[in-house]
Amino acid sequence: MRTSLLALCFVLFAYQATSSVILDTEGEPVRNAGGAYYLVPVSDELHGGLRPAILGNGATVILDTNLTHGVPVRFSSPLRIGIISSTMLLNIKFVTDLPLELVWKVGPEAPVGWTVNLSNELPFMGPFRVMPVEGGYKIAHFQDDIVADVRITHAGGFYRLLLQNGDPFIFQIKKATESSAKMSIV
Known part of the structure; x- marks a missing residue:
């Protein structure tokens, strides 16, 4: 009986993990700490x-x-799971040829709100989750009692990412090609 209960728990865990797998535009699972991906807006009003x-x-x-x-x-998580699921807390960082890490973090509150800034430090456990929504995915922030969606706002001539519930930035995940996976920032 004990073995049956353990097997049932394993099957339920495996189902939950695979049912929430994040997929790129080719239908392939997004890799944990591997591969490079573009976050492409799905909105007709936003492009770039x-x-x-x-x-x-x-x-x-x-x-x-x-x-x-x-x-x-x-995307990366310290969990030893090869693919990203919507239940995993993640670090997100830009893939560049620069000699420093460009890890996403939530910065101090600015006049436009809590903005998504960059850090040179890669924390053990990231504060973000990629979650499915109608038409694509959104990023949610889970840390220090702050649970909020990442959205885009136009302020000061720029489209900045910040935390605010409602109207999240909805995107699709497009695999970067080998030649563009590591690029310099101009």
């Missing part, structure tokens, strides 16, 4: 790609409407 930018006194994440895909990102 995400990239790091220096605004004010720090580095932040913006949507650049002049780019086709932006700078690729990599």
